Amino acid sequence: MAEIRFEDLYKSYGSNHVYTGLNLTINDGECFTLLGPSGCGKSVLLRMIAGFEMPEKGKIFIGDRLVSDGGTGETVQPNLRDLGVVFQDYAVWPHMSVFDNIAYPLKIAKKTTALIKEKVMQIVELVNLTGLEQRMPSQLSGGQQQRVALGRALVANPSLMLLDEPLNNLDANLREEMRFEIKELQKKLKITIFYVTHDQEIALALSDRIAIMDHKGHVMQVGSPADVFENPANDFVFKFLGVSNFLPVEQSGGELMVGGQPFVTNNKPTAHAEKLIAAFRPTDVNISRTGAGLKGKIVRASFLGADMDYLVDVESRIIRTQLNTHNALQENLILKEGDECAVNLNTVTWFDETKLHTEGVS
Structure with missing residues (x-):
């Protein structure tokens, strides 16, 4: 069992x-997934789970086992926590082959040569490295x-995997490929990630x-991907998710106004x-050349291949919209800077301006 539980955890640096x-x-x-901006403490929490750092107060449990107690200083050594760690910079041994890199934990555990070969070759196939066992990392x-x-x-065979931004150094195509591979591995092995x-x-x-x-290490929301995306707890969550x-x-007498224009x-x-x-x-923005809606002006038009990307000035506020290039061609919506347009919105999430969490939203 690899449930992880944090109880009243405190950690500071000065x-x-x-x-x-x-x-x-x-x-x-x-x-x-722990998602947040750089410097908010994500990796610190991972390092405390792994046993590389201790909390000042509070407890960390893996399953029913207390592995860190900030109050008493009690701790379980990292190699005894039944976990695997993957770092951002790979951290593979440059002088060892693929086979020897993967085999290293088993050799340290003094497993037999036959067992090591069997396990390593199983893993080589699992992570799609078949035929590359004798290559060096430089290759x-x-x-x-x-x-x-x-x-x-x-x-x-750890019960828990800790992954510290392992895809950051990969190009966009590889990142997309690897994120799906990691998800498939988790499903096959039924481990906690x-x-x-x-x-x-x-x-x-x-x-x-x-x-x-958020930037200060406060947890703003916990939920499924669909839940946090469709029902954000506040403006910070909304802004951070894309x-x-x-x-x-402005709302007055049941009327909504953007500048001097009514907002429907x-x-x-x-x-x-x-x-x-x-x-x-x-993608919630619909634009047209004429008709009902907020009146705006195109201030930037960008061709992105599959999409047209526009910045629109509405009452001195800049909003961004994207539409499929094929649809834009069909509907005569290939616009240029200076063109006037009408803006309508499919879906709106509302926030009270006096209760914003994100600087610069208004």
């Missing part, structure tokens, strides 16, 4: 308080080296649940605040 009373549970067998691509690191972490990243696409693609942290637009809207939407706000923020994604 005056920088990273965690102040964290309580969180990662369920056995799930892929749980491998970045993606292949990351597979070696994954194989080495998996070979001892604790994944740390600042990349929301990876988090949404991989996770059973996500915890989203490209976002925030449009100030199907999902009206339930809050009674006078000043609101309408939050929406570029």
Whole structure:
């Protein structure tokens, strides 16, 4: 069993308080991602799970086993925690072959030669390195080296895998390929994965649940990828989970106004605040050359291949929209700078302007 439980966890570095009373549970067998901006303390939490660092206060359990107690100083050594760790920089041994890199934990554990060969070859096949067992790391691509690191972490059959932004050094295509491979590995092996990243696409693609942290290490929301994306707890979560637009809207006498223009939407706000923020994604924006909607002007038009990307000035506020290039051609919506347009929104998430968490939203 590899449930991870944090009870009233505290950790600081001088005056920088990273965690102040964290309580969180990662369920056995799930892929749980800690998502947040750089410097918020994601890797610190991973290092405490691994036993590389100690909390100042609070307890960490893996299953029913207490592995760190900040109050008493009690700790279980990293090599006795039944876990595998994969780092951002691969950390493969440059002087060892693929086979020897993956075999290293078994050799340290003094397993027999026959067992080592059997286990390593099973893992080589599992991480798609068949035929490369005798190659050196210098002869491998970045993606292949990351597979070696994954194989080495998996070979001892850990109940828990800790992944510290392992895909950051890969190009976009490899990142996409590897995130799906990691998810497939987790399904096949039925192990618990604790994944740390600042990349929301990876988090949404991989996770059973996500915890989203702000810059100060506070957990803003925990939930499934669909839940946190569709029902964000606050504006910080909304902004962190992809490209976002925030449009100030005033509410008076049941009317919604953006600057001097009336704002019509199907999902009206339930809050009674006078000043609101309408939050929406570029794909939630419909534009037309004429007709009803907020009047705007194109200030940037970018051809991105499959999509057209526009920045639109609406009452001195810039919003971003994307539409399929094929559809734009069919509907005569290949626009250029200076063209006027009408803007309508499919879906809006409402926030009270006086309760924002994100600087610069308004």
